Amino acid sequence: DSVLIEVPPGGYKAVISYNRRSPADVFYRRGWLRVSDFFPSEETHPSLIWFGCAINADPTHALARAAKAEAELREAMYKWNPKYNSVVAAEASALEALRLQPKLWRAHVVLGAVHCCRYEWEEAGKSFDAAIAIAPENTRNHSWYSGFLLAVGKEQEALRLAHSRVADQPDDLSAQLALALFLYVLRQFEEA
Numbered sequence: 001d002s003v004l005i006e007v008p009p010g011g012y013k014a015v016i017s018y019n020r021r022s023p024a025d026v027f028y029r030r031g032w033l034r035v036s037d038f039f040p041s042e043e044t045h046p047s048l049i050w051f052g053c054a055i056n057a058d059p060t061h062a063l064a065r066a067a068k069a070e071a072e073l074r075e076a077m078y079k080w081n082p083k084y085n086s087v088v089a090a091e092a093s094a095l096e097a098l099r100l101q102p103k104l105w106r107a108h109v110v111l112g113a114v115h116c117c118r119y120e121w122e123e124a125g126k127s128f129d130a131a132i133a134i135a136p137e138n139t140r141n142h143s144w145y146s147g148f149l150l151a152v153g154k155e156q157e158a159l160r161l162a163h164s165r166v167a168d169q170p171d172d173l174s175a176q177l178a179l180a181l182f183l184y185v186l187r188q189f190e191e192a
Helices: 022-033 046-057 063-077 086-100 105-117 121-134 135-142 143-151 157-168 173-185
Strands: 003-006 015-018
Touching: 022 046, 022 063, 046 063, 046 135, 063 086, 063 105, 086 105, 105 121, 105 135, 105 143, 121 135, 121 143, 143 173, 157 173
Parallel strands: none
Antiparallel strands: 003 015
């Protein structure tokens, strides 16, 4: 089954979670293992294939839909396909994830980034605010939120978050690259 309901020994409150042994969740976790290795390519990124498998195994797996939305938006950054609009696909996946589970911070972050792609700053702010209300730390640690802050003129806050992410995760290449990019955009070339 996709959902696991457990009552811990000596407890009375049920703990509900995705069943990590369900096929959908196995595919979902395999997709996450590949998300960080995006690179320019003509091929469909493997994470999208795994997230698609998770959704095929369980069409109600909201986390897989939110993850697919994030991967689709990353795909838009690494390849251009005139027959497939990854930004539109990311938006559709995020909206479907939120329809299934309205409190998915990642889906709100993706929608915020989609609005940024369209220069819809007020809508982007609302989406990021919704994500912060659900999961403040996760949202603030996401580079797309920092990018939004940078785009709307909140450079110091964006840099503070980017520096903090690098300090918390010194081995995270994407955190290092995001910080370097922000410094470069702010014309702090030597530090970048």
